[in-house]
Amino acid sequence: MSSALPPPEPCPIVRPASGGGPLAPTERPTPLSYRSGGARLRRYLAYAAARPDDGAAGSAPPEDPAPTRTAEEARRLYKWGGQFSAVLTEMRGRFDGDLDQYLIYMVFMLAEHGQARAAAQVSAAPARGLNAFSIAEITGIPRETVRRKLAALTARGEVRRSEDGLYHVGPAASLDGFFHDLSRLA
Template structure:
């Protein structure tokens, strides 16, 4: 895949001078906050994110009207896409044994569980327990949107 270098074709590149500093500050702040929410373990956050992103059904976005919907069990487990430990390791680039330990730690917190087939899924408890982390993510998105709007 080739990337356009023309600022006319790429609105991010056209506004780079305003968006990049906002992204760098906002993303750094988000990583620091996520690290705190995950007791200093960003790989734990990454494994949870991979499970959540890789198991969501295609229809999920249409139903996700607000952050509050994250904590509502509106997607039945049977409708989620399956993911196992090996697939999480392959996708994330984290060694399989490390992924296995992270999954057990997340399960101990009640944020994920495993079905009878061995597939992992995020529980409703994760959304409630990580509400502040979601708010931090939304703050980051606002930072980027505000920078993009201000550059217009």
């Protein structure tokens, strides 16, 4: 005797391409975009305004067409890629092999720089901190993982937790050192 399994029931799709209602039989769900973390980071940073179409419900970022590169551009990008991998390798060693910690640290340093720029343009505003949820939203790292990474960064002094529960750049962090690390990529 052969036992036939019933066909699987359709799963509800959370992100329909049309932006509303159930999918039509010919519609496909909008693919997830890993660029959305950058859009969230741009919205968070005080000096970078989000583009009007960022985060629109049901809209996917336009796909970049495959550009044609000249030999000079290819050489420059190859050199940049080598420098980028060298920076990542160095940061991996500095952050005990954990590039997620470096990514979180980078978000804090960029937010600190953005707040410093905003304070220079307007009357001194109080420094905003970040919580684990905000970091998880910006980076795409699960919130519980972010909490563990924040605990490690706090223990190293790279970030500090204030009385209100928000995290800020810590005493061991240096904006000048951060930009020095990245200056090799310029």
